[in-house]
Amino acid sequence: MLQELRVGMISATHGLKGELKVIPTTDDPKRFLELKKLRLRKKARGLRREDETEREFSVESVRFQKELVLLKLSGIDWIEDAENLRGSELWIDRADAVALAEGEYFLGDYIGLRVLTEDGEELGKIRSILETGANYVFSVEREGGKELLIPNSENCVLEKKPEEGYLRIHLLEGLLDL
16 A cells, blocks of 8 residues: 555746645545645756755645635745756655544555455456546556556446555456457
């Protein structure tokens, strides 16, 4: 299970006083209002991994502009400081995330899980999750690179056990034929 969660990505600066425009990657951007600290990770460009950086910041203020979050971090007081953070990802510890009810998990907790049938046959591992209008669909990578799509519905998913590394499903008729 994930120990840290990505909550956003810095897309641009806002104004001259170091504010940042953030594209939230959480389903409820209002959660930014409760965050006290964030870790910023800036990926390396090109082949030099030593250019990757990680820094922790305290959150000074949060406000919203359409679907974006406008974020002010401590120590980032000028546009020049903010400009250097463009493209960074924002991460939090799982302990700082919103509390989940029993049996609920973050979507990222499903990535890499083994998918088992009712009989215990392993079908593959969850590679990604697709969002449809009705529900989520687990994209399972099978042997030979084939993809299997499993809807996250009660009549298909029988048991979710990310802490134990698997998802147990009822294999719907014709699902393997797609």
